[in-house]
Structures are given as structure tokens and as C-alpha cells.
């Protein structure tokens with residue numbers, strides 16, 4: 107491929123969690139109960155390339171591994187397998203100064219503006235701590251720098267002596283964004299960053315993300331279960347099901363018509379303010395457990411188009427058109 | 441839709457206040473609405489505007505320092521505000537049920553699901569355990585819980601958050617109540633599972649004539665599910681009417697702002713229309729109209745006098761001095 111080098115590259119990235127038996131279960135296991143440590147396959151063999159300046163939306167059902175993938179990208183969790191690159195450099199096992207540099211360039215903004223800020227620190231400390239520790243600004247310029255960052259997210263610098271509880275939800279989310287921006291990142295992972303906000307405040311924060319993108323040439327991985335939000339912001343959309351990527355497509359093409367049966371089911375249920383008095387339909391089948399993913403295509407117990415092959419052979423993510431990828435056997439039988 | 445003369449639920453000038461050390465919070469400040477047989481009423485509004493407290497007040501579930509200080513709640517003609525706790529207990533879960541924002545308000549963590557559900561049936565109906573268990577299993581199946589027979593013997597912690605919410609919904613459906621108040625029951629669920637729940641709700645309203653009050657901040661759900669909508673701001677209903685009329689021609693500037701900020705109403709990549717400022721604290725509301733510090737239409741009279749409720753057209757109510765789409769006089 108002659109595509110320019112991506113800013114961020116993932117190759118075969120997997121993340122598994124082991125849920126170990128607790129004491130009671132261990133004793134029961136000794137006495138003959140059939141209990142073993144359980145492995146959660148939260149993220150499985152994800153390949154993804156994100157170009158500089160791009161906004162990539164990440165969607166999928168609750169528990170499909172979106173946050174886990176976001177944390178791996180942000181370096182908060184190590185990958186169990188696979189390789190991550192940043193500007194072509196392998197950052198999977200980076201250590202020391204190299205790792206620190208990559209970690210600063212990729213920042214994460216969390217869902218809950220309440221839980222992610224230390225309640226005992228003033229805003230000036232929350233925002234100023236990391237840039238000072240990492241030597242991005244000296245102590246003498248710190249106050250001015252903090253004011254500048256606060257202003258860039260639309261907070262009055264006079265708020266710098268306040269504590270998090272003295273802010274509204276939308277303002278607190280801005281403090282979280284200011285903290286991330288203060289280390290001059292290039293890449294933001296936003297995990298449900300507007301989900302906890304009031305509808306009237308959501309729009310303010312979404313607009314801020316877009317404005318910052320222009321101003322600081324930011325690249326985003328934008329995780330959300332709200333497809334309306336993702337459609338509005340993203341250039342491309344990645345859809346996950348049970349730990350795996352099932353479809354990748356440019357936003358407009360995806361919303362004009364998805365390829366993967368799960369992606370189609372998802373888009374068909376999106377409610378819009380203009381779709382009045384809908385007749386709702388029941389779901390077929392059930393979300394399987396990541397503890398025990400079905401063999402073959404993980405979507406087959408719910409898929410209306412499943413064929414024999416789907417139950418035994420896992421479909422690979424394949425290019426179906428320039429820039430479009432889907433993991434479904436139906437694409438092989440044209 | 442066929443309307444019977446008497447609505448199943450009629451709320452009149454309901455007032456609920458919290459007497460806190462910092463002052464009196466008028467969480468519900470003169471709220472009135474009614475819901476007919478088989479009708480779905482959407483209740484939307486800003487966080488903290490009093491939607492949940494309205495629901496709690498209807499079922500007589502407001503705890504101190506909160507108290508209902510005025511108004512009536514008529515369930516099939518009977519005033520629940522005057523009813524004693526014994527009478528309320530006989531009605532709750534039977535003629536009227538609430539699905540809470542947090543499913544653990546319904547579920548007891550230390551009891552198996554079947555124990556809880558069989559209890560809920562037998563508290564109101566003289567049926568034997570086998571029959572109660574059969575009803576419980578059916579209800580779980582209806583909210584899309586797979587293998588309901590096996591799931592009946594599980595404990596709440598063995599379910600994911602979304603499944604717990606569905607169990608709470610199943611419990612509300614158990615006795616086919618006349619009125620259900622559902623408080624953001626699908627906010628945490630995926631769109632495909634949400635569709636399943638909405639399907640069951642629609643069926644219940646259509647087939648058993650249940651009247652449904654659906655509390656949400658998601659206008660898209662209101663659009664797809666509700667017949668009429670009430671919009672709350674700072675303890676008051678500022679606008680109400682048929683869903684089509686209110687969503688297509690909002691009159692209150694807050695409603696118009698909410699609709700305008702929905703991403704699908706905006707062009708991709710273009711900044712979203714936004715309501716400036718933030719939700720005021722109930723203890724420090726601006727005088728006059730509570731929305732005036734954020735309102736694009738505000739004028740001097742908005743600070744002087746809170747707008748009274750009026751009927752700009754049949755079936756609609758509005759509290760605003762300078763509504764959207766009205767010629768300046």
C-alpha cells in the first residue's frame with residue numbers, strides 16, 4: 107500500500123483479562139467443583155491505522171471492548187498480544203524516556219467528569235501538575251500557562267483556585283479536557299466523554315472538541331454508544347462486536363449503507379428525532395458472553411443471514427472496497 | 441387514538457419541596473398532566489429539573505427532607521396524595537408501577553430472582569407458587585432475557601448491568617399495571633436491546649391499555665415512542681403537547697434549543713447549535729422566568745414576572761412571554 111505512514115498503527119492487538127477464583131471458589135474447586143480461572147477476551151486481534159488529523163469513531167454494544175481498546179491505545183493498559191506503533195515507532199514495549207514521550211502524546215478523556223478528577227486539588231494544580239513534572243513549562247511560567255490552557259477550553263482563568271465540586275458537569279468535563287491538553291498531546295482518546303452530560307451541555311463540549319481539532323491539529327479516537335454523535339464528528343467509523351472489529355468505513359458511506367449484518371442491525375435501530383411513532387421489533391437471539399464467545403462468527407446466534415460456514419469458520423476482516431473493510435462470509439459469495 | 445373520558449392518571453398542581461439546610465428546593469413546582477388508557481407520555485428535561493421527583497411523588501415515595509406540599513395525584517379517580525401507606529402498598533406494583541433509573545432500587549441483592557418475582561405476584565394475586573413462577577418466567581422472556589427458566593434461580597449480581605435493568609422492567613410488567621412510570625430505563629442499554637424493550641412497552645400499551653409515562657433526556661426515544669410530551673425546566677412544565685406538534689414547531693425557547701442541539705439536526709462537521717450557560721441551582725434560581733439567563737428571546741418583562749401557563753392552541757400548554765415563532769408585538 108502506498109498510503110502515508112499512519113500516526114497510530116495497531117497490528118493484531120489483543121487484550122485478555124483473567125478473572126481469578128476467589129477464596130471460596132478455590133476451596134470449592136479443591137473439593138471437586140468444576141471451577142477454573144476465567145479469561146475474558148475483551149479485545150481480539152485488532153488491526154487499525156489512524157491517519158494524522160483524523161477523527162475515528164469507535165462504536166459497538168456495551169461490553170464489546172471499546173474502553174479496553176481505548177486504554178490500550180492510551181498506554182494505560184498493556185496489550186496481551188500484538189504491536190502498537192506511533193509515527194512508525196514501536197511503542198508496544200517502549201521503556202524509559204521513549205515510553206514517556208509516547209504516553210504524553212496520547213491522552214485519554216474519560217466518561218465521568220466526577221470520578222476522573224482529584225477532589226482535593228485545585229483546578230490550577232490539576233491542569234498544571236503534569237506539564238511541570240514533565241518539564242514542559244518551568245515553575246515561573248506555570249501560572250500563565252495554566253491560564254492559557256483554561257482559556258482554550260472556554261473556562262475563565264479566575265476559576266483556577268476552585269475545586270472540582272464547585273463546577274457544573276459541563277465545566278468539570280472542560281477541566282478534564284484542559285488537563286489532557288496541558289501536556290500538548292497530538293492524539294486524544296475520548297471515552298464516552300459527553301455521555302454523562304446534559305443534552306444542552308453536550309453540544310457545548312462536542313463543539314469544543316471540534317474547535318480544538320482545528321486549532322491544535324489533533325487526532326481523535328472517539329468512543330461513543332451514541333451513533334448520532336459519532337456520525338456528526340467522525341471521518342471514519344470502526345464497529346466492534348465481542349472484542350473484534352467487524353466493519354470499518356468512511357462515515358458517510360457507513361450511514362448510507364453498512365455491509366456487516368451486525369452493523370446493519372445497529373444502524374436500523376438508531377432512533378432519530380424525525381422518526382415518529384415507530385413500530386419497534388424484538389431482537390432475535392442474545393448477546394453472547396465474552397467469557398465464552400461462540401465459535402465461528404461471534405454474531406451467528408443473532409444473524410439473520412447465517413449459513414453453515416458461519417458456525418465453524420471465523421470470518422476475517424477483508425477489504426471490500428477502497429477504504430472499506432468488513433468481516434463477513436457473505437462477501438465471499440458474490 | 442380512542443380516549444376514554446377519564447384519564448387513568450391525572451396529576452394536578454403537584455408541588456414537592458426539599459427542606460434542606462441551605463434552603464427550600466422547589467423540585468416539583470405546580471406540575472399538571474394526564475395520561476389516558478394506552479397512551480405514552482414522554483417527560484423530558486434538563487438534569488435536575490424534577491423528572492424523577494415527579495415520578496417518586498406520584499407513587500408516594502418521597503423521603504424526608506422532601507415532602508409533597510400541594511396538589512393531587514388521581515389514579516383511576518382515587519387521590520394518592522391522601523391515601524395512607526397501606527393503601528399505597530396495595531396499589532404499587534399492582535395498579536401502578538415504577539421502573540427506576542437504578543435497577544438496584546427494585547432488586548434485592550441477597551434474594552434470588554425467582555423469590556423476588558414470585559413474591560411480587562403473590563403479594564397482589566391469590567395464585568399458587570407454580571402459577572406465579574410461570575408468570576415470572578414469561579415476563580423475563582418478554583424483556584429478552586435468554587433461557588429465562590435457568591436465569592430465574594440466579595442472583596442479581598450474576599447479571600450484567602443491562603440485564604439487571606431488564607429484570608427490573610420485567611418485575612414492573614408482572615401484574616400488568618394500569619399505569620407505569622419508567623425513569624430512563626433504557627439509557628444504559630444498547631440500541632438493539634433498547635428496541636426490544638420499547639417493543640414490549642408498545643405491545644403492553646396497545647394490548648392491555650396500560651398508560652405509560654416515559655422519563656428520558658433522549659428526544660429521539662420520545663419521538664419514536666410517545667404520543668404526547670411534557671418538557672420540564674427547573675421544576676415546571678414549560679411546554680407540552682402532541683409529539684409531532686412540539687417537536688416540529690417548538691414554542692418554548694428551551695425546547696427549541698434542545699431540539700436544535702441534537703447532532704442529527706445539524707450538518708456534519710458544522711458546529712452544533714448550543715444552549716449557552718448552565719443549569720441553575722434550584723436554590724438560586726433567577727427571579728421571573730428561570731430560563732431567562734440562557735434564553736435568546738429574553739426581555740425585561742421576563743425578569744419581572746414568571747410566565748403563567750397558557751394554551752397557545754388546542755392540546756398544547758406553554759409558559760413563555762416571547763415564544764418562538766410569534767410576531768414581535
Ligand SMILES: Nc1ncnc2c1ncn2[C@@H]1O[C@H](COP(=O)(O)OP(=O)(O)OP(=O)(O)O)[C@@H](O)[C@H]1O
Pocket residue numbers: 123124125146147148166167168169170171172173174175331396
Ligand atoms: N479490569 C478488568 N478485569 C476483568 N474484565 C474486564 C476488565 N475490564 C473490562 N473487562 C471486561 O472486558 C469486556 C470489555 O469491556 P469494556 O469496558 O472494554 O467494554 P465497552 O465496550 O467499553 O463497554 P461499555 O459500552 O459498557 O463501556 C467486558 O466483558 C468487561 O467485563
Ligand SMILES: Nc1ncnc2c1ncn2[C@@H]1O[C@H](COP(=O)(O)OP(=O)(O)OP(=O)(O)O)[C@@H](O)[C@H]1O
Pocket residue numbers: 458460465467485486487488489490491492493494504505506657722
Ligand atoms: N433528597 C434530596 N434533597 C435535596 N434535594 C433533592 C433531593 N432529591 C432531589 N433533590 C433535588 O430535586 C431536584 C430534582 O431532582 P430530580 O432527581 O427529580 O431531577 P431529574 O430531572 O430526574 O434529573 P436527572 O435527569 O439528572 O435524573 C434536583 O435539583 C435535586 O437536587
Ligand code: SF4
Pocket residue numbers: 366367368403404405406409410411412413416421433434435436
Ligand atoms: S459471517 Fe455469517 S453469521 Fe457472521 S455476520 Fe456474516 S453472515 Fe452473519
Ligand code: SF4
Pocket residue numbers: 692693694729730731732733735736737738739742747759760761762763
Ligand atoms: S419567558 Fe422570557 S426568558 Fe423565559 S423562556 Fe420565554 S422569552 Fe425566554
Ligand SMILES: [Mg+2]
Pocket residue numbers: 172173174297
Ligand atoms: Mg466503555
Ligand SMILES: [Mg+2]
Pocket residue numbers: 491492493541623
Ligand atoms: Mg432523574
